[in-house]
Amino acid sequence: MTGSRIASLGHHQPASVLTNEDLAALVDTSDEWIRSRVGIRTRHRAGDDEPVDDLAAGAAAKALAGAGLAPDDVDLVLVATSTAIDRSPNTAARVAARLGMSSPAVMDLNVVCAGFTHALATADHAIRAGSARRALVIGADKMTAVTDWTDRTTCVLTGDGAGAAVLEAVDGDGEPGIGPVLWGSVPTMGNAVRIEGTPPRFAQEGQTVYRWATTQLPPIARQVCERGGVDPVDLAAVVLHQANLRIIEPVARRIGAVNAVVARDVVDSGNTSAASIPMAFSKLVERGEITTGDPVLLFGFGGNLSYAGQIVRCP
Incomplete structure (x- = not known):
């Protein structure tokens, strides 16, 4: 194997949207203050009944559908997250269970905001080494669950969501689609x-x-x-x-x-x-x-x- 490539992508966000005007009702801020300092207009906020693995599974299902693959076509699931509440089962295992996978390797990586690119590289390395042929790489976080809603410098920043990529091996003389990290x-x-x-x-x-x-x-x-x-x-x-x-x-x-x-x-x-x-x-x-x-x-x-x-x- 000469490397891997991204076969498809998918994303998922909660339906609830929090505007700058909504935040102005919570803390001393305004739409103009927020836009001028961070450029944010809206963000999505997950409810209490929407855990990180729910967000992750939504994005993963879309990525699998885009690649035309069944869940059991994937043998490695990596989830980059820093906001999962439980230690075990990890988020990757819960995503695999939600999708109906039978026996993938499942791992979470916590590198916070750089988590997805670390996970992408890790999956690429696994494919290059021959220990996986297809991998599902997900970045998912519920940042509003760890937000201090009294701090106007940080509460204006955070949102919730997930994105996923399906990686597959490139065989023979094929050109790798993921470069060195x-x-x-x-x-x-x-x-x-x-x-x-x-x-x-x-x-x-x-x-x-x-x-x-x-x-x-x-x-x-x-x-x-x-x-x-x-x-x-x-x-x-x-x-x-x-x-x-x-x-x-x-x-x-x-x-x-x-x-x-x-x-x-x-x-x-x-x-x-x-x-x-x-x-x-x-x-x-x-x-x-x-x-x-x-x-x-x-x-x-x-x-x-x-x-x-x-x-x-x-x-």
Whole structure:
């Protein structure tokens, strides 16, 4: 096997929508304040009866249908999440049970906002090693469950949702559709983004994260392009973690992807942590903004001050 490719994508969001005006009734904020600082207009909020595995299974079912596969055609399920409540069964096992799978390997990965790109690379490595032929990779988070609704600097950011990708092996002389990953972290600054305490609550040092993301990440993203054999000017799309529009726009510009569509799903979905990249990618494909074979940069960053990125080919 020479690698893997993305066969299909899917996404799922709760029906309930929380607007900036809704938030203004809870804390001292306004639509203008929120838009000017983070660019977010709305976000989706899951109810008490919609756990993380419910969101994940919804996205996974759509991705499987798009690939024309049955659940048992998949032998590895990876779920990137940092908001699952229970330790066991893990979210991947619960998704597999919901979908009716019989015997896949099931693992959760917690790399917070960079979780999906870490999970994508892990699944690609498993396929390259021959330990899986098809993998279901999901990013799913219920960030509103860990939100401090009294903190106007963070409660305006968060949303809930899930995105999924089906990966399959590329045999023989086929061209791999997922390039080498470049990943790492800054452990000494990991406390800048955190979900901790009892009950757990999301908090961050906003200015620290902004400076790190806008200054340190663009050269790393350009290295990702180099490893993937694609010049930034030839990218069809850039899908960054949907943290904040005021981070996404300068980082995309400094990468040098002048001809690329830049995903801005954060405007309508908020920051959905591990779900943000696969949801934004799936929506670009669904709307026809990119086409099969197009080179796309996926680049996750955030909690732990972790980052991971790769060049992929659009399914």
